[in-house]
Amino acid sequence: MNFDLAGKTALVTGASSGIGSHFARAFAATGTNLILVARRTEKLEALASELRKQNGIDVHVISQDLSEPGAAAAVEHQLLDQQITVDVLVNNAGFGTNARLVDEDRARLHAEIALNVSTLVDLTAAFLPGMVARDSGIIVNIASTSAYQPVPGMAVYAATKAFVLSFTEAVWGETHNTGVRVFAVSPGSTDTEFFDIAGSQSPGKRVPASNVVDVTLAAISARKSVPSVIVGARNRITASLVTFIPRRTVITLAGSIFLPRG
Numbered sequence: 001m002n003f004d005l006a007g008k009t010a011l012v013t014g015a016s017s018g019i020g021s022h023f024a025r026a027f028a029a030t031g032t033n034l035i036l037v038a039r040r041t042e043k044l045e046a047l048a049s050e051l052r053k054q055n056g057i058d059v060h061v062i063s064q065d066l067s068e069p070g071a072a073a074a075v076e077h078q079l080l081d082q083q084i085t086v087d088v089l090v091n092n093a094g095f096g097t098n099a100r101l102v103d104e105d106r107a108r109l110h111a112e113i114a115l116n117v118s119t120l121v122d123l124t125a126a127f128l129p130g131m132v133a134r135d136s137g138i139i140v141n142i143a144s145t146s147a148y149q150p151v152p153g154m155a156v157y158a159a160t161k162a163f164v165l166s167f168t169e170a171v172w173g174e175t176h177n178t179g180v181r182v183f184a185v186s187p188g189s190t191d192t193e194f195f196d197i198a199g200s201q202s203p204g205k206r207v208p209a210s211n212v213v214d215v216t217l218a219a220i221s222a223r224k225s226v227p228s229v230i231v232g233a234r235n236r237i238t239a240s241l242v243t244f245i246p247r248r249t250v251i252t253l254a255g256s257i258f259l260p261r262g
């Protein structure tokens, strides 16, 4: 696909740390203007001023709790007021919780579903029509390798990511013959604040967040549009093996990794 990022505007949610901040740096390096969204304003402002200085791009900061009802509309209205068009949307903000369902905090589960699912759908639905009308745009939804099987110990998180994968692939099916490219990216264990926030250990070695960005940028510029990509050869093999192994074995194996001990 011939999509030149220079001079375009990318909105990255969850840009205050981890994978999102790497997306922001990578886009900035290509001359893409940015809209950075998350809750930690100081982190967003620090990144914004660094990227403005280094790359001479426009960077807007939107401090927004994306788990709140109406969060996507609030972001959309701010951008409409400032007459900013979003050419690239990266729905990256998300978090996981690692506990048995009987021990989970229900308010936290609601926030997890609202952020990982509801706001991701709202933002996609908010910005896709403009992209389709212009016959140009990119939407990247960050799923996870946990989307490929149920995960005892992270039941809600894995279900939110299965939703992201299914939803995004379906929207790919609605748009792939247009100038808009919509796809899901599924990272495996990645070196970010994710596991501290989830209260869990990562299974296996964590890869740098830049790997996720590199795989995404390659999918954006690839000739052929794909509905989803998985980061890392081992993760790609595991995701395809899962379809051949009996379901109860897959679930038991996932639980042996993620169920809290004791």
Ligand SMILES: NC(=O)c1ccc[n+]([C@@H]2O[C@H](COP(=O)([O-])OP(=O)(O)OC[C@H]3O[C@@H](n4cnc5c(N)ncnc54)[C@H](OP(=O)(O)O)[C@@H]3O)[C@@H](O)[C@H]2O)c1
Pocket: 013, 014, 015, 016, 017, 018, 019, 020, 037, 038, 039, 040, 041, 064, 065, 066, 067, 068, 092, 093, 094, 095, 096, 115, 142, 143, 144, 145, 186, 187, 188, 189, 190, 191, 192, 193, 194, 195, 197
């Ligand atoms: N790290 C991994 O191993 C891994 C693997 C697979 C998928 N993923 C996915 O990758 C994405 C990025 O996570 P990460 O690994 O980079 O973790 P991270 O370092 O914890 O980053 C999460 C980002 O989401 C933002 N965020 C969290 N809650 C928010 C809220 N209520 N409103 C607005 N923004 C919020 C955080 O910003 P504030 O705290 O400033 O709001 C932060 O910028 C997530 O969707 C995650 O599920 C991660």
